[in-house]
Amino acid sequence: MTAATPSPIFPLRAQPCAMRWAAVCGIVWLVLASGAAAQQVFQLPNLELSPNDTLPVRIAGPNLPGVDYDLYQIAGNAMLEGSVELQLINGYQPAVGDTIQFLEAQTIEQRFRSIFFPVAPPEDVAVQLRRDDQLVSAEFVSPRFDNNYTGQIPTSLWQNPENWTQGEVPNSTNSLMLTNDSPFATRRLRVIGGPNEGFQPATAHELVIQGGLLPMIVEVSDSGHLSSTIRTKIDEEGRLELVNQGSLFTGELLVGSKGTVLMDNGRIQTGKNSALVAGTLIGTGQVIGGVELLPGGLLEIQEPAGSRGGVLTIEGDYTQSPGARLSLDLPSDNQGEYEQLLIEGTASFGGVLQVDLTGFETFGVGTRIEQVVHAQDVGQGMAFRNLEVIGLPPGTYAGVEYGFGSYYASIVGHAVGDMDGDDDFDQLDVDLFVLALRDREAYELTPLDGGGIIGISADITGDTDYDGDLDFDDIDEMIALMEGSAAIYAQQVLLGITVPEPGSLSLLALACLVVARWRKT
Numbered sequence: 001m002t003a004a005t006p007s008p009i010f011p012l013r014a015q016p017c018a019m020r021w022a023a024v025c026g027i028v029w030l031v032l033a034s035g036a037a038a039q040q041v042f043q044l045p046n047l048e049l050s051p052n053d054t055l056p057v058r059i060a061g062p063n064l065p066g067v068d069y070d071l072y073q074i075a076g077n078a079m080l081e082g083s084v085e086l087q088l089i090n091g092y093q094p095a096v097g098d099t100i101q102f103l104e105a106q107t108i109e110q111r112f113r114s115i116f117f118p119v120a121p122p123e124d125v126a127v128q129l130r131r132d133d134q135l136v137s138a139e140f141v142s143p144r145f146d147n148n149y150t151g152q153i154p155t156s157l158w159q160n161p162e163n164w165t166q167g168e169v170p171n172s173t174n175s176l177m178l179t180n181d182s183p184f185a186t187r188r189l190r191v192i193g194g195p196n197e198g199f200q201p202a203t204a205h206e207l208v209i210q211g212g213l214l215p216m217i218v219e220v221s222d223s224g225h226l227s228s229t230i231r232t233k234i235d236e237e238g239r240l241e242l243v244n245q246g247s248l249f250t251g252e253l254l255v256g257s258k259g260t261v262l263m264d265n266g267r268i269q270t271g272k273n274s275a276l277v278a279g280t281l282i283g284t285g286q287v288i289g290g291v292e293l294l295p296g297g298l299l300e301i302q303e304p305a306g307s308r309g310g311v312l313t314i315e316g317d318y319t320q321s322p323g324a325r326l327s328l329d330l331p332s333d334n335q336g337e338y339e340q341l342l343i344e345g346t347a348s349f350g351g352v353l354q355v356d357l358t359g360f361e362t363f364g365v366g367t368r369i370e371q372v373v374h375a376q377d378v379g380q381g382m383a384f385r386n387l388e389v390i391g392l393p394p395g396t397y398a399g400v401e402y403g404f405g406s407y408y409a410s411i412v413g414h415a416v417g418d419m420d421g422d423d424d425f426d427q428l429d430v431d432l433f434v435l436a437l438r439d440r441e442a443y444e445l446t447p448l449d450g451g452g453i454i455g456i457s458a459d460i461t462g463d464t465d466y467d468g469d470l471d472f473d474d475i476d477e478m479i480a481l482m483e484g485s486a487a488i489y490a491q492q493v494l495l496g497i498t499v500p501e502p503g504s505l506s507l508l509a510l511a512c513l514v515v516a517r518w519r520k521t
Contacts, residue, residue: 041066043073047105049082051113051194051223052245057138060090062098074105081194083114083225083249086127086138094121094140103136112136113194113201114227115172118271120251123230126173126205141173143205149178155188158218158226159199163189172203172229180216180237188217191224191246206230207250209259211237220246220266231272234259234279242266242285255279257296263312265304274317283312290316290345295323301339303329308337317345318375322385324351326373330411331359333369341373347407348379351386355398355411358391365396366423367413371403378407383452386444389460397460402451417464417481420446420454425481427489433478434493436462436470472497 039058057070065071126143147170151163161167170176180187191202207228209218219241220226227249234240235256247267253275255261263283274290282300291314293299303310330338357363389398399421401410414421419432436443436458446454462470464477475494482490
């Protein structure tokens with residue numbers, strides 16, 4: 001979303017109340033869909049936002065409604081249970097003291113649950129929403145650092161003033177560091193529900209979550225919202241849990257090497273680039289803004305509580321760095337019963353795909369589990385560097401099949417000894433077997449005509465005697481797999497083979513032979 005492009009009322013997902021909202025506010029749909037960059041004054045009979053609706057407000061300055069910022073004039077009642085998205089456009093940078101009065105109504109019920117900036121304001125400027133019975137304003141103020149978490153029981157509520165040093169629930173002006181200094185108990189701070197239950201919204205200017213000897217957990221559950229304007233950082237045994245449609249709205253999300261984000265049908269929306277994950281992101285739901293999995297990071301799709309399968313949808317780009325891992329459980333070949341990663345932007349892979357087949361009853365040669373990863377496009381990293389699989393029956397290994405155009409990765413069963421995964425035993429398999437004996441890495445990096453590389457350890461693909469590794473003991477069984485001219489070739493090449501320490505020239509020559517034979521095939 002660019003700053004000059006008006007967003008739709010439902011940028012996150014279609015809501016059950018969409019028909020009601022469209023009937024009440026059809027004029028807003030019309031104006032926003034027109035693509036006009038100028039600010040507007042919207043005159044509406046009523047306004048009714050459900051908890052997951054988003055009201056966009058474009059701001060180019062603090063002076064005139066309809067010229068410098070959007071203004072909603074509601075003749076009747078305004079129900080504010082959703083989110084407000086403050087879009088800073090035309091290069092506007094708010095300063096302390098700027099005030100934007102963006103909503104007027106005859107009567108106002110509830111409060112916005114969260115505040116979101118697609119383009120964050122300066123770090124030294126916080127925003128505070130002010131509302132009375134008829135007006136709502138965004139006031140830009142200086143951030144505060146004087147309201148610390150003091151809850152001493154294992155589970156506390158964010159909205160309880162007694163848990164904070166100032167005796168008041170934090171708001172969007174607070175920069176907070178939530179820590180656990182107890183050596184005896186995990187601390188859990190819960191955000192539940194929203195203003196419709198009489199609670200103040202859970203917001204902060206900047207939020208840091210970190211544990212100590214034991215974790216510090218912030219749980220956002222039951223359609224609760226947590227927003228942090230500038231950034232959210234999770235590290236050092238810190239943990240954020242988004243459960244049962246719990247949501248995080250933040251300018252930037254940073255998950256450190258010891259931090260964890262758990263999503264059980266949760267939702268994350270970031271405004272700045274992608275969420276950066278050097279720790280663990282686990283679960284199902286929706287990430288809006290992209291994900292970059294840094295070296296050492298883990299993205300683990302996990303089925304929701306009480307159901308099979310599970311999908312994590314990334315509405316943006318996905319980048320997986322070398323040394324990062326994507327983990328999927330595949331107990332079935334029926335879509336909806338296995339875990340999937342869906343990427344609505346460009347995907348780039350450079351790390352490991354881990355697959356658990358221990359719950360799969362009949363995985364064998366020829367079995368296909370379709371599109372466990374699907375993306376709209378693929379970047380420079382077209383294939384995973386390695387595939388690691390557990391739960392395979394003897395004589396079978398799993399490979400990755402890639403599709404391009406609309407990019408996907410599927411899991412396919414192959415026979416051990418089929419070194420290139422093309423479903424036959426031929427002379428090329430013999431050459432690859434020799435290459436693997438000489439240099440495992442060169443074998444794993446061999447390109448495939450269908451896209452990607454082999455990317456599987458030869459201790460799996462070439463372990464024809466099923467003892468857990470590739471060695472000279474596998475030669476006889478490898479020869480026995482061949483037929484016709486391939487069997488004669490295998491005997492000539494493999495019987496009496498010796499594997500001296502290879503020089504760079506011999507390895508280069510062998511690799512060129514393999515690739516040339518592969519291309520010819």
